[in-house]
Amino acid sequence: MKLKHFVAFSAPALLLMLGLLMIPLITTLVWSFQNVPVGQPGVFNGLANYAEIFSSPRFGAATQFTIGFTIVVTLAKIICGYGIALMLNRIKRGRMIILGLLMASYVVPTVIGALNFSWLFNDIFGGVVNQGLALIGLNINWLTEVGPARVLIGLHALWHETPFVIMVLLAGLATLPEEPLEAAQLDGANWWQRQRYVVVPLLGPLFSFVLLISIMDSLKVFDSIRIITPAATSLGTESLMAFVYQVALGESYRLGIASAVNVLTIILTVVLLIPFLRMTWKEARSA
Amino acid sequence: MSRFTAPQSTPRTRRNLRTVLALGTATAALALTACGAGSDMGGVGVACDIPMPESNTTVNVLSYNSPSTDPFTNAVASGCTTGTLTVNAPATDFAGQNQRATQSMSGTSPSYDLIEVYGTVYPLYAEHGWIDSLDDQIAANGDALGLDDVDPVLMEQLQYEGEQFGIPTFWGTIIFVYRQDIFDDLGLDVPTTYAEMIAAAEAITAETGMVDPLALPFNSAGDISTAYNQALGSLGGNWFADGEATPTIDTPESIAALDTLRSTYLAMNEQSTSWSSPEVITQLQTGQAAMSMLFAGRVSALLDADQTDLFADFGFAVPPSVIAGGTPSTSLSVDGFSIASNTEVDKDLMFELLGVATGADAAAEAAGATIPARNTQAQAADLPFEPAARAVLESERPNGLPHLPYMSDVYAGMAPILTQVVNGTISSTEGAAQLQAAAVTAIAAAGYTP
Numbered sequence: 001m002k003l004k005h006f007v008a009f010s011a012p013a014l015l016l017m018l019g020l021l022m023i024p025l026i027t028t029l030v031w032s033f034q035n036v037p038v039g040q041p042g043v044f045n046g047l048a049n050y051a052e053i054f055s056s057p058r059f060g061a062a063t064q065f066t067i068g069f070t071i072v073v074t075l076a077k078i079i080c081g082y083g084i085a086l087m088l089n090r091i092k093r094g095r096m097i098i099l100g101l102l103m104a105s106y107v108v109p110t111v112i113g114a115l116n117f118s119w120l121f122n123d124i125f126g127g128v129v130n131q132g133l134a135l136i137g138l139n140i141n142w143l144t145e146v147g148p149a150r151v152l153i154g155l156h157a158l159w160h161e162t163p164f165v166i167m168v169l170l171a172g173l174a175t176l177p178e179e180p181l182e183a184a185q186l187d188g189a190n191w192w193q194r195q196r197y198v199v200v201p202l203l204g205p206l207f208s209f210v211l212l213i214s215i216m217d218s219l220k221v222f223d224s225i226r227i228i229t230p231a232a233t234s235l236g237t238e239s240l241m242a243f244v245y246q247v248a249l250g251e252s253y254r255l256g257i258a259s260a261v262n263v264l265t266i267i268l269t270v271v272l273l274i275p276f277l278r279m280t281w282k283e284a285r286s287a
Numbered sequence: 288m289s290r291f292t293a294p295q296s297t298p299r300t301r302r303n304l305r306t307v308l309a310l311g312t313a314t315a316a317l318a319l320t321a322c323g324a325g326s327d328m329g330g331v332g333v334a335c336d337i338p339m340p341e342s343n344t345t346v347n348v349l350s351y352n353s354p355s356t357d358p359f360t361n362a363v364a365s366g367c368t369t370g371t372l373t374v375n376a377p378a379t380d381f382a383g384q385n386q387r388a389t390q391s392m393s394g395t396s397p398s399y400d401l402i403e404v405y406g407t408v409y410p411l412y413a414e415h416g417w418i419d420s421l422d423d424q425i426a427a428n429g430d431a432l433g434l435d436d437v438d439p440v441l442m443e444q445l446q447y448e449g450e451q452f453g454i455p456t457f458w459g460t461i462i463f464v465y466r467q468d469i470f471d472d473l474g475l476d477v478p479t480t481y482a483e484m485i486a487a488a489e490a491i492t493a494e495t496g497m498v499d500p501l502a503l504p505f506n507s508a509g510d511i512s513t514a515y516n517q518a519l520g521s522l523g524g525n526w527f528a529d530g531e532a533t534p535t536i537d538t539p540e541s542i543a544a545l546d547t548l549r550s551t552y553l554a555m556n557e558q559s560t561s562w563s564s565p566e567v568i569t570q571l572q573t574g575q576a577a578m579s580m581l582f583a584g585r586v587s588a589l590l591d592a593d594q595t596d597l598f599a600d601f602g603f604a605v606p607p608s609v610i611a612g613g614t615p616s617t618s619l620s621v622d623g624f625s626i627a628s629n630t631e632v633d634k635d636l637m638f639e640l641l642g643v644a645t646g647a648d649a650a651a652e653a654a655g656a657t658i659p660a661r662n663t664q665a666q667a668a669d670l671p672f673e674p675a676a677r678a679v680l681e682s683e684r685p686n687g688l689p690h691l692p693y694m695s696d697v698y699a700g701m702a703p704i705l706t707q708v709v710n711g712t713i714s715s716t717e718g719a720a721q722l723q724a725a726a727v728t729a730i731a732a733a734g735y736t737p
Contacts, residue, residue, distance in 0.1 A: 230507075234560075
């Protein structure tokens with residue numbers, strides 16, 4: 001490809017990236033070192049924003065919740081998604097219909113899905129899950145107690161995002177070569193050994209991909225928290241993004257503080273993704 | 288296949304994936320279609336009899352969507368989009384309205400020209416010079432607006448430091464809502480104090496088996512702050528010292544108000560700290576609850592035969608006071624429209640549009656869903672809940688929030704502390720001290736000093 005063609009094709013995308021990604025990113029970085037009253041130019045205040053954040057118990061709680069949520073939900077999504085994909089892979093008829101129905105929760109906008117999902121756990125709106133739990137003598141205040149509220153946010157993430165994992169892994173399972181599996185079977189490998197030493201390694205790139213997506217999705221969890229537990233601060237379900245929203249737009253428009261939290265979140269995201277980015281880079285080089 | 292080579296998709300796999308996505312999308316679309324049913328279109332047919340601009344002009348209106356606000360917004364957006372004038376009113380929710388308003392009005396490139404305003408935000412807008420004082424326009428052209436039909440108390444709610452910054456569209460006070468059929472059957476009187484209200488709840492439970500007859504909006508995200516304002520006002524307390532940015536919410540009245548919230552919570556379902564108005568209204572509509580206190584603008588849903596079989600069974604009254612001899616436990620809320628100071632549209636045209644959005648025709652359209660600010664249309668609508676709301680409005684203390692630019696900052700920080708008091712994590716005395724400290728911090732962060 002000639003240079004002028006390369007420039008012509010890539011320039012629009014580069015300009016878009018510059019305008020929508022780099023400029024806001026640089027602005028966020030600059031604002032994180034400023035006091036920025038809304039509608040007024042920022043005033044440099046050094047590390048004051050970061051000092052305030054690190055001394056804030058609320059920020060600490062939001063960070064802990066976000067990291068814990070990311071680890072637990074990502075693992076649960078992978079385990080559930082792989083299990084369901086394996087089951088669907090064994091079904092010969094109606095597989096796509098079942099998968100299509102499972103996809104409904106993924107396709108529905110998060111806000112609407114979260115609202116409807118929360119009604120399953122809300123006595124006022126029927127609370128189907130609560131009614132089921134009542135049959136075995138359990139009465140859980142999902143929307144007003146810290147532990148249950150956190151579990152509920154995690155369950156929603158599973159309900160909403162696991163179908164994506166299922167779809168990706170099922171596509172991988174459907175295209176696995178027969179020979180290694182047959183060879184393992186002839187060598188006497190049981191089901192667990194075939195999964196451990198054949199299937200999972202063959203699906204390695206897909207597992208990396210869904211892990212990457214899941215970690216990024218979990219670190220930016222926001223919509224479901226706003227809908228299911230609007231009182232996130234009181235319920236211990238305030239994520240970093242919910243915290244940023246409250247500080248920047250919900251309470252006092254402290255854009256400098258919010259920018260500093262965003263910078264820290266970017267660093268946290270990169271740190272958590274480094275292993276997967278390295279793996280993806282190695283695969284790309286070896287391909 | 289190498290260890291890290293992704294499996295290849297086949298044409299059959301791709302077809303299957305398309306089928307899956309189609310099925311998922313179809314299911315979701317069905318759900319979403321159902322969600323969109325019944326959207327309100329009041330105000331669309333209102334006439335817009337104003338002089339048209341000579342050149343093409345676009346005006347953007349910012350107003351959160353609700354059955355109460357939509358008729359006023361639609362009146363100007365649909366009615367006045369003709370000839371050289373285009374009026375847009377993009378959809379937004381309550382939180383989005385506040386954020387967009389702040390971002391638009393604080394900069395030099397406005398996105399919106401006509402802005403919905405309400406109690407906690409307009410003093411901030413006025414203080415920052417983001418909305419226009421309307422005094423000169425009203426003096427020069429106000430006769431045509433017929434503002435003498437708007438209660439002076441409502442006009443006063445959109446004044447800041449003696450100047451008029453907005454024209455009211457609708458209003459509401461918190462009123463007592465109850466199942467009149469149950470009260471009549473059991474021979475219960477409408478409660479005049481919180482103690483009587485709780486006693487009535489116990490009587491209803493004993494006689495009818497209704498588990499949670501009392502349902503108040505106590506959501507920890509914000510409604511609990513309104514409940515605190517109600518109790519504080521009823522007990523004669525104040526948020527601030529007169530004329531000073533000094534909070535006074537560690538007083539005996541404040542501690543008593545917190546005690547009231549705690550005792551009221553104990554008389555309700557323990558999930559009540561997750562209840563906002565929609566959850567409470569649903570409980571009333573479905574017969575799960577028999578009593579509440581709600582903003583009058585919300586209760587029309589209880590009178591809609593399409594929404595509840597109990598539509599004929601509700602009664603409305605002045606809310607009880609916390610203790611005998613106190614003022615009703617209520618809060619006043621007034622919505623209206625203001626003109627953004629940084630608008631690039633001609634100010635005379637903006638004032639004309641303000642007149643349409645807050646005018647008698649728009650008020651008539653809105654009267655089915657809320658109480659319009661104009662008395663003629665409010666009374667013509669003969670709303671069953673309007674007499675109770677008006678009695679509160681005309682009472683000694685309708686209890687609107689203080690008109691101060693830092694009120695929204697103070698208000699935003701209250702809820703988590705109030706929740707801890709309500710659920711018993713901290714005492715009322717400790718809660719009052721924490722409220723005071725949080726208010727001082729919020730005022731300082733907003734840039735004000737005592």
